[in-house]
Amino acid sequence: MxxxxxxxxxxxxxxxxxxxxxxxxxxxxxxxxxxxxxxxxxxxxxxxxxxxxxxxxxxxxxxxxxxxxxxxxxxxxxxxxxxxxxxxxxxxxxxxxxxxxxxxxxxxxxxxxxxxxxxxxxxxxxxxxxxxxxxxxxxxxxxxxxxxxxxxxxxxxxxxxxxxxxxxxxxxxxxxxxxxxxxxxxxxxxxxxxxxxxxxxxxxxxxxxxxxxxxxxxxxxxxxxxxxxxxxxxxxxTPEVRRLNDLHTFNSMLRGLGLPQAAPGQNAAWDGVKLAFFRTVRGLVEPLRKSETMRRVLRRIALGKNANYYLKT
Missing domain, CATH: 2.60.120.10 (Jelly Rolls)
Incomplete structure (x- = not known):
């Protein structure tokens, strides 16, 4: 220890x-x-x-x-x-x-x-x-x-x-x-x-x-x-939890576009395609999260106008 x-x-x-x-x-x-x-x-x-x-x-x-x-x-x-x-x-x-x-x-x-x-x-x-x-x-x-x-x-x-x-x-x-x-x-x-x-x-x-x-x-x-x-x-x-979270996140995005998805694990091949695409796009966005200002912007985009209610402006 x-x-x-x-x-x-x-x-x-x-x-x-x-x-x-x-x-x-x-x-x-x-x-x-x-x-x-x-x-x-x-x-x-x-x-x-x-x-x-x-x-x-x-x-x-x-x-x-x-x-x-x-x-x-x-x-x-x-x-x-x-x-x-x-x-x-x-x-x-x-x-x-x-x-x-x-x-x-x-x-x-x-x-x-x-x-x-x-x-x-x-x-x-x-x-x-x-x-x-x-x-x-x-x-x-x-x-x-x-x-x-x-x-x-x-x-x-x-x-x-x-x-x-x-x-x-x-x-x-x-x-x-x-x-x-x-x-x-x-x-x-x-x-x-x-x-x-x-x-x-x-x-x-x-x-x-x-x-x-x-x-x-x-x-x-x-x-x-x-x-x-x-x-x-x-x-x-764990790696499995990260995989499930990524799939839940991408499935939520697709649901928002009117394309609801089956839960993770019901179609392994399709899960793999979605996971690869999502992680590629996230890799492009992730550097933006190093900035607190951009984290606030991304949170507002993802969660709505009240997402940053606990931050004083």
Missing amino acids: NAASHVAPVITAPNDSLTHDFPLRPFAIRHMLAGHPLLTLPRIAKLASDMPRDLIEYNSGAASITQDPDKVQTVDLDPVEIVNRIETAGAWMVLKRIEKSPEYRALLEDTLLSVARARGFDSLEDAGFSQIEGYLFVSSPNSTTPFHLDGEDNFFVQIHGDKTFAIFDNRDGAIADNAQVEYCTTKHRNLRYDDGFKPRGVEYHLVGGDGCYVPYQWPHWVRTAGTYSISMAVTWK
Whole structure:
């Protein structure tokens, strides 16, 4: 592990879940990251001041589980103020792609290396952990993260405060069908929640030192309790997940042109043609994303005029 780590960021799971359930089903985990110096409010405030502004998303924590993304309430504070006033700010905030900081990247890699070794692998590569990314969440008391799905696997670790984390099985498409999965992958992550989904869900009550594993594209919602919360998502994308995300994205584009597509995996040859074309075009566009201004423009083109609502002009 990285010698610079303050504490050994070891993830453990009961009942050998890292072997038997990973990566197909959610399960509870324990970790040793609570109290790590990189995960304290003063250090997070510094990170917020150093990060590109478009990699910090925030809004009011007074959201509903079913939240229309076009009707999200904003908070009239800058990111550093939100961190410093999180107990009373009434806000929800995520710092995205924290692995761009070498210190945080080392923390993420050490955390996943502990999982790799627990599963019998000697390296991240052997364990299939690639495209490692981190997302750091700071939330005020009684804040809600709406029902949504994400395009990566995730070890979610609770650092401070307590919250409810509810995860739902959508493997048969009964919660989100193929069109909705495409939309969440390409447009906005939020989904409509229905109480009828409850039998498909499992709820974890998390305090500092707790966490859970969230499988790829399993919908979930999160709600903090009566104190502020710090938590982190340690994510990665396997080559198969990257392939599925690329196909969902291209299929969504074709659906927007009136050409709905079968789900990935139903026509392997056609999937290969679409994937090759999409990745070629994306390779031409990707250099533009190095500029924050162009990232804002591309986000607006892809997601609409309200896509950058959390960026002050």
